[in-house]
Amino acid sequence: MGDLRVLVVDDEPHVRAALASWLREDGYQVLTAESGEQALDRLAARGAEILLVDIKMPGMSGLELQARVRELAPETTVIVMTAHASVETAVQALKQGAYDFIVKPFDPEAMSRLVAKAAERYVLLSENRALRERVSASEPQLIYGPRSPLVPVLAQLEQVAETDTSVLISGESGTGKELIAKLLHARSPRRHGPLVVVNCGALAEGVLESELFGHEKGAFTGALARREGKLEQARGGTLFLDEIGDIPPKVQVDLLRVLEERVVVRVGGNQPIAVDFRLVTATHRDLAEEIRGGRFRADLFFRINVFQLSLPPLRERMDDVVLLAEHFRARFAQQMNRRVAGFSREALALLRGQAWPGNVRELQNAIERAVVVCRGGTIEAEHLPFRAQLPEAEGGADATLAGVEERHIRQIVERCQHNVTQAAKLLGIDRVTLHNKLKRYGMARPQ
Numbered sequence: 001m002g003d004l005r006v007l008v009v010d011d012e013p014h015v016r017a018a019l020a021s022w023l024r025e026d027g028y029q030v031l032t033a034e035s036g037e038q039a040l041d042r043l044a045a046r047g048a049e050i051l052l053v054d055i056k057m058p059g060m061s062g063l064e065l066q067a068r069v070r071e072l073a074p075e076t077t078v079i080v081m082t083a084h085a086s087v088e089t090a091v092q093a094l095k096q097g098a099y100d101f102i103v104k105p106f107d108p109e110a111m112s113r114l115v116a117k118a119a120e121r122y123v124l125l126s127e128n129r130a131l132r133e134r135v136s137a138s139e140p141q142l143i144y145g146p147r148s149p150l151v152p153v154l155a156q157l158e159q160v161a162e163t164d165t166s167v168l169i170s171g172e173s174g175t176g177k178e179l180i181a182k183l184l185h186a187r188s189p190r191r192h193g194p195l196v197v198v199n200c201g202a203l204a205e206g207v208l209e210s211e212l213f214g215h216e217k218g219a220f221t222g223a224l225a226r227r228e229g230k231l232e233q234a235r236g237g238t239l240f241l242d243e244i245g246d247i248p249p250k251v252q253v254d255l256l257r258v259l260e261e262r263v264v265v266r267v268g269g270n271q272p273i274a275v276d277f278r279l280v281t282a283t284h285r286d287l288a289e290e291i292r293g294g295r296f297r298a299d300l301f302f303r304i305n306v307f308q309l310s311l312p313p314l315r316e317r318m319d320d321v322v323l324l325a326e327h328f329r330a331r332f333a334q335q336m337n338r339r340v341a342g343f344s345r346e347a348l349a350l351l352r353g354q355a356w357p358g359n360v361r362e363l364q365n366a367i368e369r370a371v372v373v374c375r376g377g378t379i380e381a382e383h384l385p386f387r388a389q390l391p392e393a394e395g396g397a398d399a400t401l402a403g404v405e406e407r408h409i410r411q412i413v414e415r416c417q418h419n420v421t422q423a424a425k426l427l428g429i430d431r432v433t434l435h436n437k438l439k440r441y442g443m444a445r446p447q
Contacts, residue, residue, distance in 0.1 A: 004119050005029045007048035009039040009065065010081065011057045015104075019052060022108050023115065036060025036068070043073055049122050050115060055082040055089050063093055070097055075125070077118045081106075113225040124194070124233060142179060143327045145319045149312040153180075160307045161187035166259075168244075168304050169282040171311030173429045174359030177282035178242060180309060185238040190278050193237025196230045201243030201432050209251055210267055213258075219268020231264045234277035244304065245285035245296060246432075256300045279304060284433070314356040314363060324360060325351055328367035329379065340374050346381040354386065357405040358427040365425060385426055386411075406441045409434070413443065 006028045008019045013034070020030045031048060033039035037060055039053070051069060055062040066078050080101040082090040090101035099118050102111060144150040160167055161184050169177045178197070185195045203211060206220070214229030231239060241247075247255070258264050259279065263272035281304045290296035314321065325343065333340040343351070347370075356362055370383040386408075409427065416423040424434040438444040 003029075004050065004122070005031060005046065005048040006050045006052060006115065007031045007033060007039060007042055008052045009033045009036065009057070009062070010052075010054040011035060012054075015054070019106075019111070022111060026112055026115070028115070028119075036062070036065035039065055040068060040072070043069065043076070047073065048076060050118050051076050051078045052115070053078060053080055055080055055093065063089065063096070066093055066096060066098060075122075077122050079114060079118055117225065117227075142176070142183065143320065143324050144317070145323055148320050149316055150320070153309055153311060156307075156309055157184060158187070160184070160309075162189065164189075164278050166279045166304050166306045167281070168287075168306075168308045169280065169311065170287075170308060171282075171284065172313050172357075172359055173284045173433045174361030175311040175313055176360055177284075177311060178240070180311065181238075181240040181242075181280045181282060184280055185240070185278075188238065188278060190237050194234055195238045195240060196234040196277075197240045197242065198230050199242045201246035202430070205248045205251060208247065209254070212251065213254065213264050213267055215267035216269040219266070223268065226266070229264065229266065231258060231275050231277065232273060234275070236276060237278070239277040239279055241279070241281045243283055243285075244281040245283035245287055245290055249295075249297075252297045252300050256297065256303060259300075259303045314359040318352060321351055321356075321363065322348060324363055325367055328364050329371060332368050332371040336371060338371055338374070339377055340371050340379060341377045343379045344381065347379050347384060350381045350384055350386075355405065355408055357408055358429045361429065362427050365427075369426075405437075409437055409441065410443060413438070 006023050008016050008023070008030060009032075010016050010019070011034050016032045016034070020032055023030045028050075031042050031046060033042050035057060036053075039051070042048070043051075051066075053062045053065055060068075062080055062082075066080070069076055069078060078093075078098045080090050080093040080098050081104060082101055083104050087101075087103065090098075090103075093101060099121065100114060102114055142150075142154075144154075157180065167184060169180050171177050181197075182195065185191060198208075198211060200208060210220075210223075210227070210229070212229050212231055214227050214232060215223050217223060217226050258275065261272075262275055264275050265272055285296075287296055287301050287305070291298050291301060325348075329340060329342070332338075351363075351366075358365075366385050367379075369385050370379045374380075374383050409423075412426050413420075413423045416426065420431055420434055420438075424431045427434060429437075435444065
């Protein structure tokens with residue numbers, strides 16, 4: 001919270017001093033002002049992310065200050081402070097766009113929780129603004145050639161983007177599913193709303209449940225305050241559930257209920273809350289196989305799979321490999337201030353000859369490493385983090401794609417001395433995906 005500034009506006013010196021002390025203990029930068037006029041000067045000079053303003057002050061009232069702040073700094077989150085007798089005025093402030101109000105005399109813990117919620121909201125909105133800017137800037141970074149298998153996929157994306165239809169993005173890890181979700185959001189009528197991203201495969205069941213649906217105070221140990229879930233935070237925008245095939249059965253049931261009824265009930269609560277979002281999901285799993293195995297609900301599948309976009313793996317986009325490699329080379333060379341002008345013929349041949357089990361993410365990581373270790377102006381084959389040839393199958397060993405992937409993963413894991421985190425980074429996949437592949441190929445070490 002050290003980067004967030006809170007401006008406390010109150011004509012009573014002891015109130016300003018107490019609030020400033022509490023908030024500094026919570027890690028905020030604190031500014032104070034004794035009047036609305038002084039508060040506007042402070043905002044003009046230094047700005048503030050959160051404004052705590054007293055309703056009743058001599059001269060400019062809290063409501064008048066709120067109106068001016070809304071014009072001059074609309075991104076500032078306003079919390080109004082009021083006495084019991086002025087609660088109706090505080091409600092008026094809420095109608096005019098204030099985030100919340102608190103009644104004097106203050107409980108320090110209640111004030112701390114309220115400001116923390118306001119800070120969380122501000123950070124979320126800031127991340128969404130930054131994400132929209134990055135999405136806008138990153139659209140040209142979807143690199144592909146005129147004969148790429150991505151061309152028909154993007155044509156389908158254009159068809160569905162302008163609707164509110166639920167979209168399932170399928171494809172192997174590292175094929176760019178999150179980028180496609182961002183493009184869908186950026187080209188949709190909800191583009192000005194938030195894009196809320198949840199990686200379902202990275203969270204334990206209890207954490208995922210709270211993350212999605214929110215929780216009420218006291219719902220479980222450590223639930224010290226009410227918290228909005230991601231489904232609420234996505235109101236007016238897009239909710240992207242990555243790796244939806246990894247969510248546990250109970251969460252599947254609860255999510256299905258939300259999609260059918262368009263209301264959410266927070267963990268530990270009983271009050272239904274209306275939600276409004278466009279759902280985009282992604283998975284690297286074969287959900288039809290998951291349904292047959294009893295691990296995924298068919299009724300949930302039908303809800304999320306109204307329209308499906310299937311992303312091709314990089315091994316089916318070999319004409320795009322050099323284009324992508326050149327793109328990543330230019331980006332990392334600029335970021336690292338390195339003069340790396342291109343690739344040798346041998347390096348390009350090596351790039352074209354890879355199976356790329358980690359897909360675009362693996363290629364990106366390989367080029368980043370090559371730019372780091374390259375000491376001349378050209379990336380050579382020796383700068384790339386793999387051999388020119390995968391080990392040849394002997395005695396009729398498995399020559400299928402799975403067999404090639406297994407040998408490649410085994411080579412990388414052995415090179416990293418069984419450091420799963422390092423191996424996953426080199427392969428361009430996350431640790432959970434690599435762990436699952438190690439188990440599938442009998443390479444997982446016993447716990």
